[in-house]
Amino acid sequence: MASADLPIEILHALDKSTPLLSSEAFPNVKFLDLKSALDRLASREMIRYDTLEREEAILEPEGEQIAANGSHEARVFEVLRKAVEGLTVQELEKEIGDKNITKLGQGKAFKEKWISKTKDGKLQATKDSIDDLTQQQMQTIQNTKTLPDPKVLAELKKRKLVRMEKVITFKLHKGPKFALEIPEEAIDLTPEMIANGSWKTVTWKPYNFKARGADQYAGALHPLNKVRAEFRQIFFEMGFEEMPTDKYVESGFWNFDALFVPQQHPARDMQDTFFISDPKVADPPRAESAEDKRDYDTYWDDVRAVHQNGKYGSIGYRYPWSGDESLRLVLRRTHTTAISANMLYKLASKKGPDGRPPPARYFSIDRVFRNETVDNTHLAEFHQVEGVIADYGLTLGGLMEFMVVFFGRMGLTDLKFKPAYNPYTEPSMEIFAWHQGLGKLVEIGNSGMFRPEMLEPMGLPKDLRVYGWGLSLERPTMIKYGISNIRDLLGHKVDLGFVRNNPAVRLDKN
Ligand SMILES: N[C@@H](Cc1ccccc1)C(=O)O
Known part of the structure; x- marks a missing residue:
């Protein structure tokens, strides 16, 4: 009975009898409908109301069953009372039809001394009749919603036979402006009202200063930005320094050659890489600054040597390395490792307290591009999270342990490692984590220890080892926010509703 006429019905009911209890006069009206009708009348001083709060005891399903059929112990007693010869436990169970009820009831009935064992081990009743107090209590609760003894009530709650529910009832009185009709009210002051003077006599709709305003959009972080912020936090807490993320265009040299990626590698193909046409x-x-005193020519020659003929103990790839090929401009392909290479080259010229390059930890979270057919899980661009750790005496076990700690910070546990191949790392490992929702292992990252062919031409000492790893920012974001189409996450269709309507993303819900 939630009708637009509810306020009028309330007025009429109050006219017949006052004060009035809402639970009696309007037992079936939904709480919110009732409350808003009452507030509407009260704000016009047509009625007044008090709020009465109380707790009602409500029977749980088991309590209902006991109210109807008797307590377990009474049922056990009743069956045994009728069996003059007594019953075995199996017979009793068959009669009652429920193993659990038989077991519980039997125990209680023994305690109450309603039943006993015969010499031959059967069960029998000890009297002609009993008082089933529990059933009576359940019936009292059913009828009165409470029990006179609060201790007993508490006990029944503990036994999960009843639960308490808060009930709000309103006690209604007539207000000073009580009437049987709600006067017509003006909401806005119009030019006509001023012109014809009716503003002096109309009834104005009262202001409701307690009403909550409409939701305001205070701005929200895009899910990718949220997860990005979480990653940055983890990196900073673990002592990492952020690499510059200001370049989308890169030379093939830093993107591939410095990383010991051979020039005929499929990744350098038109199908995978966007090449820039102007400038080409x-x-x-x-050197990019006056402080940079490195000899880039030597480095360039060394990269050529290591690819073409081999150097630093490596036999190389043995193909004619082309300087022109390495200078082609590319939109940074699938990895931000180009920047890591550049940072490591710079690290080689730094001097720690012992005069050697100091240990370093770098990370970046940046956009990468690849020439790819677009579908639900692939776009021509995405973001990569990349980390690098350089230190003396690092081992593969240390990398695995680091991964456990790093991904553990994101709540990913039980990592699995699988041998993999990258031209610039050896050994290389793919990292998998168990995805609860999908019920399978999913790849969450790629990692490895950078090859000497990459590090030694840079001038880094032989015993300085470097871990590197990368993962996409999109994958954990899609998992976290249950997004199945990557195009909802980034791309050309910016849909504000996607951010606004996703409660997990709203800033105020942070
Ligand atoms: N560049 C690799 C990630 C990686 C970085 C550094 C070392 C090893 C692997 C990728 O695209 O997945």
């Missing part, structure tokens, strides 16, 4: 080529690598 980069300048050869050179």
Whole structure:
């Protein structure tokens, strides 16, 4: 009975009898409908109301069953009372039809001394009649919603036969402006009202200063930005320094050659890489500032040597390395490792307290591009989270342990490692984690220890070892926010509703 006429019905009911209890006069009206009708009348001083709060005892399903059929112990007693010869436990169970009820009831009935064992081990009743107090209590609760003895009530709650529910009832009185009709009210002051003077006599709708305003959009972080912020936090807490993320265009040299990726590698193919058409080529690598005293020419020659003929104990790839190919400009392909290479090259010229390059930890979270057919899980661009750790005496076991700690910070446990291949790392490992929702292992990252062919031409000492790893920012974000189409997450269709309507993302819900 939630009708627009509810306020009028309330007025009429109050006219017949006052005060009035809402639980009696309007037992079936939904709480919110009733409350808003009452507030509407009260704000016009047509009625007044008090709020009465009380707790009602409600029977749980088991309590209902006892109210109807008797307590377990009474049922056991009743069956045994009728069996003059007594019953075995199996017979009793068959009669009652429920193993659990038989077991519980039997125990209680023994305690009450309603039943006993015969010499031949059968069960029998000890009297002609009993008082089933529990059933009576359940029936009292059913009828009166409470029990006179609060201790007994508490006991029944503990036994999960009843639960307490808060009930709100309103006690209604007539207000000073009580009437049987709600006067017509003006909401806005119009020019006509001023012109014809009716503003002096109309009844104005009262202001409701307690009403809550409409939801305001205070701004929200895009899910990718939220997860990005979480990753940055983890990196900073673990002592990492952020690498610059200001370049989308890179020379093939830093993107591939410095990483010991051979020039005929499929990743360098048109199908995988976006090449820039104007300008087509980069300048050869050179110092970017006056402090940079590195000899880039030697480095360039060393990269050529290690690819073409092998050097530093490596036999290389043995193909004619082309300087022009390495200067082609690319939209940074599937990895941000180009920046790591550049950072490691710079690290080689730094001097720690012992005069050698100091240990370092770098990370970046940045956009990468690849020439790919677009579908639900693939776009031509995405973001990569990349980390690098350089230190003396690092081992593969240390990398695995680090991964456990790093991904553990994101709540990913039970990692699995699988041998993999990257031209720039050896050994390399793919990292998998168990995805609860999908019920399978999913790949969450790629990692490895950078090859000497990459590090030694840079001038890094032989015993400085470097871990590297990368993962997409999109995958954990899609898992976390249950997003199945990557195009909802980034791309050309910016849908504000997606951010606004996702409660997990709203800033105020943070
Ligand atoms: N560049 C790799 C990630 C990686 C970085 C550094 C070392 C090893 C692997 C990728 O695209 O997945």
